[in-house]
Amino acid sequence: MSRSEPPLVSLCVPTYNGAPYLRETLSSALSQTYRPLEILIGDDGSTDETLHILTEFQELAERHGKTPVRIWPHRRDRPxxxxxxxxxxxxGVYLKYLFxxxxxxxxxxxxxxxxxxTNDRLGLVFCRRSLQSAVPLPPDYVALYGDVSRGWHRLAAVQSGRDLLSDGGFWQEPANKIGEPTNVLLRRETFWRVGGFDRELVQLVDWDLWLRFLGQGWIGFVPEELAAFRVHDRQLSHTHTESGAAHLDLGKLYLKMLARYDFLPAAVQQETWVRLAAHLQSLHEEVQHLRHHSATAYDRLTATAAELARTQTQFTSEIALRDRHLQEAQAALTAAYATGQTLxxxxxxxxTRLGAELAAIHTDRAQLGQQLQQMHTHLQTAAETLQAQAGAIAAYQAQLTAAQHQIAFMEASFFWKLRNRWFALKERLGMK
Structure with missing residues (x-):
């Protein structure tokens, strides 16, 4: 088959309270080398950080501008x-689920x-996938559920799905030898032709769909580990196993295979009858076991109720005494509370009084500070004036000293002495 353009692939990510691992999952979606690609995310009413993480991822994808991302939050229903x-x-031409x-x-x-x-008849193509876990997994678990494709006896790159339905390893564990939706690529047209996922199932939804693909189309296999399936106790399959939904699903699937899947080989149908009978017998024994334990539990509950009645009678007076003590304590607390209110x-x-006094002290202190500041200013001005006057006096003193020196010099001179003698002579002669 040849196309002028590569076919669009729709990468579908269903979410519900998946915050712990969601960023890593979405990063692997955006890191795909294939284009054109669209990423579709449906959230089943998450109550953790899932929607916040999805919004961040959508903004990141828009900044890269290569892969459109659409998100639909809706009310939680069946997966x-x-x-x-x-x-x-x-x-897209193809659907690629990523959990x-x-x-x-x-x-x-x-x-x-x-x-x-390579082939228009290929409705489902799957690959190997690894197991990913934060803690070491038991070796027997890894041996059984690691590479589930090893369970097929005759697995080819391209073959009719009915060949695999007739495979000698069909009923050997694990029953699902294709894997989870994460390691599977589906042709969208074939997906709707076989009826899509069955909403009446909760645990075996994917295996039921794979059976219909096997019965009505061709299957492709890529023998490489191209995905990782995470194993942890928070995942949906673990929840369904604990709740018993997986046990009920098995009976539903057996009945569906016998009533609707006429494409199953006779040997598979016969083994399905055997397994359904064993499953119903197991359910019957479990119901009988529950009935027995329910009756025993009822007797224990009756005895417990009688013991509780006796205990209630025994402790009624003690409870009344404790109530009286509590009332007295409450009255004492009330009185203490009133005293505390008065205090x-x-x-x-x-x-309040001390606050007013303190405010007055602060006011007086501020006024005193202003007065001290004014006095300091006056003193500084007077000091500057005195300093200027002292400078002037020093100048006058210097001039006076110079004049005295000049006079002393003149008095010591010959001419000054001659002058003095002249004045003395004039005085003796009576001259003016």
């Missing part, structure tokens, strides 16, 4: 409803599309 909703909104805990290798979509484009009022009044 399959969200998955089908994203498929209905998708525009909120998982991670895609950068070339995952590209390599799956390359194989899908608080007195303390408030005293603090």
């Amino acid at each position: 399959a409803d969200n998955w089908n909703f994203l498929a209905a909104e998708a525009r 909120q805990d998982d991670v895609l290798h950068p070339d995952c979509v590209a390599k799956l599309v390359v194989l899908a484009e 608080q009022t007195q303390l408030t009044d005293e603090l």
